[in-house]
Amino acid sequence: MLVAVTRAVSDSLGACELTHLERVSIDIGLAREQHRRYEDALERAGCFLVSLPQLAECPDAVFVEDVALVLDELAVLTHPGAVSRRREVPGMADVLAAWRPIHRIDAPGTLDGGDVLRLGRRIYVGLSGRSNAAAIEQLRALTAEHGYSVEGVPVTGCLHLKSAVTEVAPGTILVNPAWVEPSVFGEVEVIAVDPTEPHAANALLIPGPETAGRSPAIYPTSFPRTRRLLEAHGIPLDLVDVSELQKAEGAVTCCSLVFRA
Numbered sequence: 001m002l003v004a005v006t007r008a009v010s011d012s013l014g015a016c017e018l019t020h021l022e023r024v025s026i027d028i029g030l031a032r033e034q035h036r037r038y039e040d041a042l043e044r045a046g047c048f049l050v051s052l053p054q055l056a057e058c059p060d061a062v063f064v065e066d067v068a069l070v071l072d073e074l075a076v077l078t079h080p081g082a083v084s085r086r087r088e089v090p091g092m093a094d095v096l097a098a099w100r101p102i103h104r105i106d107a108p109g110t111l112d113g114g115d116v117l118r119l120g121r122r123i124y125v126g127l128s129g130r131s132n133a134a135a136i137e138q139l140r141a142l143t144a145e146h147g148y149s150v151e152g153v154p155v156t157g158c159l160h161l162k163s164a165v166t167e168v169a170p171g172t173i174l175v176n177p178a179w180v181e182p183s184v185f186g187e188v189e190v191i192a193v194d195p196t197e198p199h200a201a202n203a204l205l206i207p208g209p210e211t212a213g214r215s216p217a218i219y220p221t222s223f224p225r226t227r228r229l230l231e232a233h234g235i236p237l238d239l240v241d242v243s244e245l246q247k248a249e250g251a252v253t254c255c256s257l258v259f260r261a
């Protein structure tokens with residue numbers, strides 16, 4: 001069974017961290033509605049939904065991806081790069097302890113889950129403003145015995161590695177080559193986003209044998225040109241409108257932690 005952990009939109013989302021975007025007003029009611037529809041998409045993809053209550057004092061807590069990395073063998077709680085987001089971690093520790101042995105990234109390491117792209121046993125970590133070399137060392141030490149490699153990847157111009165690249169179908173990555181060099185990811189098929197849609201590289205492919213390459217990737221409605229490119233490659237998509245979460249610099253991978261129970 002696949003589990004998807006989500007957390008409800010906080011009343012305080014409007015006070016979120018912002019790095020590359022100007023602050024604009026966020027409609028919290030609409031954000032909640034969009035988040036519910038995103039959860040529906042997770043259920044359509046076969047996930048058992050664990051929907052956690054909001055953390056009203058933590059504006060960015062809806063972006064659960066950043067506080068943990070869940071592998072088949074273990075869970076790693078991160079030490080988020082933004083100080084305001086470190087309060088989100090303890091609540092996730094309690095939840096994930098039901099499924100995995102828990103490990104942690106500690107200072108001086110900083111890591112946001114949005115910087116972690118796993119392709120099979122290869123783990124790539126964005127050297128962004130949020131994640132650093134000390135965290136990469138720690139992650140390597142935690143995962144080596146399970147056969148994972150961990151490699152740092154330079155990213156420029158965006159918040160996280162997964163703002164710039166995600167796996168959109170098994171063996172196929174969707175990339176903004178202006179923000180990350182596609183050749184670092186080795187033997188994969190590469191699809192570049194439409195250059196007029198720089199934020200279009202974030203798609204959520206639900207893993208596991210249940211989906212075996214046929215399940216659609218969850219993808220925002222806001223990138224029609226890249227969407228047409230993906231469809232021309234035969235990649236199935238389940239479209240969701242996440243406009244209010246995008247105003248908080250969020251995307252589709254960051255609103256869930258998906259793993260095998």
Ligand code: CIR
Nearest residue numbers: 016017063114248249250254
């Ligand atoms: C932040 O800056 O931390 C949030 N406002 C957005 C986090 C988005 N996370 C993600 O894409 N993994």
